Amino acid sequence: MSFIWNFPLFTVLLSLFSGPLCMMLSAKAARNYTIAYESVLIGMTGSVLAYTLKTGTSFTYTMGEFPAPWGNEIRAGSLEALIALLFSVVLLCSVTAGYHFIRKDMDESKINLYFTLLNLLTAALMAIVWTNDVFTGYVFLEILTLTSCGILIVREIGRTTLAAVRYMILNLMGSGLFLMGIVLLYDVSGHLLMVPIRQSLREISSDPAAIPAITMAVGIMTIGIAIKSGLFPFYFWMPDTYGWATPTSGAVLSALVSKGYIFLLFKIYYRAVGIDVMQKTPILKILFVLGICGIIAGSFNAIRASNINRMIAFSSAAQIGYIYMGIGIGTTAGFAAALFQILAHALTKSLLFLTAPYLAEVSSDSLKFHALQGSAHRDPAAGMMFTTGALSMIGIPVFAGFASKLMFGQAVVLGGVHWRILAVLATLGISSVLNAFYFIRTLIRIYYDPDEQAKSSANSRSAFDLSRAGFGFAGFVLVVLNVFLGLFSWVVSDVIYRGLGMFL
Numbered sequence: 147m148s149f150i151w152n153f154p155l156f157t158v159l160l161s162l163f164s165g166p167l168c169m170m171l172s173a174k175a176a177r178n179y180t181i182a183y184e185s186v187l188i189g190m191t192g193s194v195l196a197y198t199l200k201t202g203t204s205f206t207y208t209m210g211e212f213p214a215p216w217g218n219e220i221r222a223g224s225l226e227a228l229i230a231l232l233f234s235v236v237l238l239c240s241v242t243a244g245y246h247f248i249r250k251d252m253d254e255s256k257i258n259l260y261f262t263l264l265n266l267l268t269a270a271l272m273a274i275v276w277t278n279d280v281f282t283g284y285v286f287l288e289i290l291t292l293t294s295c296g297i298l299i300v301r302e303i304g305r306t307t308l309a310a311v312r313y314m315i316l317n318l319m320g321s322g323l324f325l326m327g328i329v330l331l332y333d334v335s336g337h338l339l340m341v342p343i344r345q346s347l348r349e350i351s352s353d354p355a356a357i358p359a360i361t362m363a364v365g366i367m368t369i370g371i372a373i374k375s376g377l378f379p380f381y382f383w384m385p386d387t388y389g390w391a392t393p394t395s396g397a398v399l400s401a402l403v404s405k406g407y408i409f410l411l412f413k414i415y416y417r418a419v420g421i422d423v424m425q426k427t428p429i430l431k432i433l434f435v436l437g438i439c440g441i442i443a444g445s446f447n448a449i450r451a452s453n454i455n456r457m458i459a460f461s462s463a464a465q466i467g468y469i470y471m472g473i474g475i476g477t478t479a480g481f482a483a484a485l486f487q488i489l490a491h492a493l494t495k496s497l498l499f500l501t502a503p504y505l506a507e508v509s510s511d512s513l514k515f516h517a518l519q520g521s522a523h524r525d526p527a528a529g530m531m532f533t534t535g536a537l538s539m540i541g542i543p544v545f546a547g548f549a550s551k552l553m554f555g556q557a558v559v560l561g562g563v564h565w566r567i568l569a570v571l572a573t574l575g576i577s578s579v580l581n582a583f584y585f586i587r588t589l590i591r592i593y594y595d596p597d598e599q600a601k602s603s604a605n606s607r608s609a610f611d612l613s614r615a616g617f618g619f620a621g622f623v624l625v626v627l628n629v630f631l632g633l634f635s636w637v638v639s640d641v642i643y644r645g646l647g648m649f650l
Contacts, residue, residue, distance in 0.1 A: 150197045151205050153190040154222045154276040157230065160186065161269030165262045173249075173257035180241055180261045184268070187234040195227035199641065204648040206278065219278035219339060225485070225645025228638075229409055230275045232489055235623065236401050236496050237268055243500040243620035244394030251301045251392040260300050267293035267398070271406045280328055280418060281338045283410045287324065291317040291374070294403050297395040298387060309386035316383055320373035327367030331418075334359050340418035351423045361427040364419055368429055371411040375404045377433075377470050378440030381463035388462065389455035389513075393503045396455070400462050401496040405488050408469055415473065416481060417649045425476055434474025434566070438573050440467025445580035453513035454502045457584055458495070461539060464577065465491045471573070472554055475566065479557035482642045486553050489638065490538070490546035490631055497624040498535040504528035504617065505592060515588070520595025527614070529592055531621040536585040538628050541578045546628045549635035551578070 164183050168176040198204060204223030241264070248257060270290035277283050294317070299310035332338060334356070335346040350356045373380045388396045415424055424430055444464030451457035465487070472484030502513070508524035509517040522529025538545035551574050558570040631638055 148197070148205075150193055151207055151222075153194050154220050154226075154230075154272075155207055155209075157187050157190055157234075157272040158269050158276065161265050161272055165266040165269065168258050168261040168265060171258050173254055176258040176261040177241070177245055177248075180265060181238065183265075184234060184238040184241065187268070187272075188231065188238065191227055191231040191234050194222050195224060195231055195641075198222065198224040198227055198648070199644070202644070218282055220276045221278035221340075222276060223645050223648035224641050225649065226275050228641055228645065229405075229485075229488070230272060232492055233268075233271050233275065233402050233406075235627070236492055237264075237398065239620035239623055240394045240397040240401075240496055240500065242616035244392065244397065245616060246614070247393045247503055253302075256300060260297065263293045263296040263300075264394075264398070267297065267403070271402060274406050274410050278340050279338050280331065280340065280343070280414060283413075284321070284325055284328055287374075287407065287410065288321055290403060290406060291321060294399055297398065298391050300395070301390070301392045303390065305386060305390040309383070309390055312383050313387050316380070317374050320370040323370030323373070324367050325370075327363050327365075327370060330359070330363035330366065334363055340413065343418040344420045344423075347419055347423050351426060357426050360419070360423065361429065364414070364424070364427065365429055367414065368411065368433070371407050372436070372470075375407040375411075376463055376466050378436050378443050378463070378467060381440065381444060381460075381466070384463050385451070385456045385459040388459040388499065389453070393500050397496040397499040400459070400499055401492040404462075404466060405492055408466075408488065412473065412481070412484070413649075416646070421476065421478070421481075430474050430476040432474075433470045434476075434569075437467045437469070437471030437474050438569060440464060441471065441573055441577045442467075442580075445577055445584075449580065449584045451584075453515065454506070454518060454588065455499070455513050457588065458498045458502060461498075461581070461584075462491075462495055464581075465495070465539075468550070468554065471570065472557065475557055475561050475570070477557060477561045478643075478646060479553075479560045482639060482646060483550070483553040483557040485642050486631075486635070486639060487550045490550040490628075493624055493628050493631065494535045494538045494546060497531055497621065497628065498539075500617070500620065500624075501528045501532040501535065505532060515591055518588075518592050520592070522589075522592040523595060527618060527621065531625060532592065533589060534625045534628060536589055538632070540581045540585050544629060544632045546631035546635075549632050553635070553639065 160183060171179060207220040209218040267290060270286040273286040274283055295310050295314045299306055335343045337343045337346055347360060376384050388400050441464045444460050444467060448457045448460035451460055468487050469484045472480045472487060504525050505518055505521040505528050506513045509521045538547035541548045541551045554570060555574060558567050
């Protein structure tokens with residue numbers, strides 16, 4: 147067994163160990179340690195990705211050396227490694243770019259506790275990515291929920307407390323439904339490990355009378371994850387949750403936590419149940435319709451938003467709709483497009499949530515659109531980075547958002563169902579126009595100063611400021627990766643397709 151086979155487990159254990167350790171460190175030491183160990187995570191996940199691509203195979207690490215169906219398994223393929231690498235990079239960028247506001251938004255004595263929560267959240271994300279067991283997925287899904295509420299409520303203002311309570315209630319409802327679905331799935335299949343579940347369901351589904359039971363089990367799990375990830379019509383908690391959190395928390399919750407939930411559901415669909423069985427149920431068609439509704443509803447609400455963070459949050463609801471629409475197409479190409487959207491959205495939304503507060507800071511600490519007039523001149527670096535994220539969301543060529551929309555169009559055309567082709571192409575066109583409306587309007591505001599006083603403002607920053615080296619580093623990494631996804635989407639899509647092949 148190669149030593150690299152231990153790396154997936156190490157990412158979980160190191161993150162779990164790092165949580166309690168940060169409780170004993172000072173705020174600055176906890177920050178530095180978290181940055182260091184997240185860099186190690188990038189190295190380990192990158193090594194697993196390189197190994198699986200080189201060998202062309204996945205590997206399974208059996209916990210305690212107990213075989214299925216009794217043992218717990220960690221499974222690593224190119225797809226899991228790619229997602230884990232993405233999560234590690236975005237976590238590192240969120241900490242380095244957002245630390246300025248972590249110090250600003252919370253008491254110094256509690257910062258080390260914030261990093262404790264963030265590291266436990268990282269452990270949950272890593273476990274969800276690597277697990278080959280649906281019940282283990284549920285356990286860490288609960289840890290992810292609790293730590294998410296913790297990093298939200300640390301900013302002690304009334305709005306974050308209200309948002310955290312609402313987020314907790316809805317997420318507990320989703321977790322309860324997901325657990326009920328697992329119980330029913332176990333009752334139907336007799337297994338909790340993903341491969342045995344698929345083998346059992348493939349035999350059972352040959353009897354049409356078994357399809358309603360499978361639909362009920364998987365459908366209840368889907369509703370639970372839909373609530374937790376913000377699929378239409380369950381997205382109403384997003385504006386307060388993302389908009390009032392400290393920027394690091396907003397970036398992590400929007401870019402990673404919701405994607406962790408969806409990736410677990412994706413693995414259940416593709417690896418535990420199987421596309422052939424899923425196509426016998428109405429679940430994919432329902433997700434397809436709800437995904438389109440989420441795209442349109444989220445975009446219209448973003449247009450109506452009164453401040454920049456709420457606009458970005460509603461835009462997240464629309465982007466979540468894209469992912470579910472891709473899954474709802476019900477083909478391998480559709481699932482691949484949905485996975486590419488997870489990558490594109492994680493990089494772009496973290497960039498937007500991390501840069502918007504810097505624009506507000508040079509605008510009397512206001513997120514209102516009228517106060518942001520000319521803010522890109524007062525903070526040129528933040529303006530440039532926000533512009534990159536906005537252009538990607540619109541779908542301008544060269545950026546990740548364009549490649550994502552192109553993959554959705556290709557996936558539905560390859561699917562060959564005429565009504566889906568018309569629905570997806572129409573949705574892509576309408577959503578692009580709506581995205582352009584509210585993002586271009588925002589770009590005009592942050593670059594246009596009718597009084598021509600932006601550059602002489604007392605709050606102005608130079609384009610390069612050594613005190614913001616962490617923000618500059620994180621922004622540069624996210625911009626480069628966004629452009630890489632846009633220009634070399636075929637490289638990433640090839641990894642996705644190879645990973646999907648390893649799934650089976």
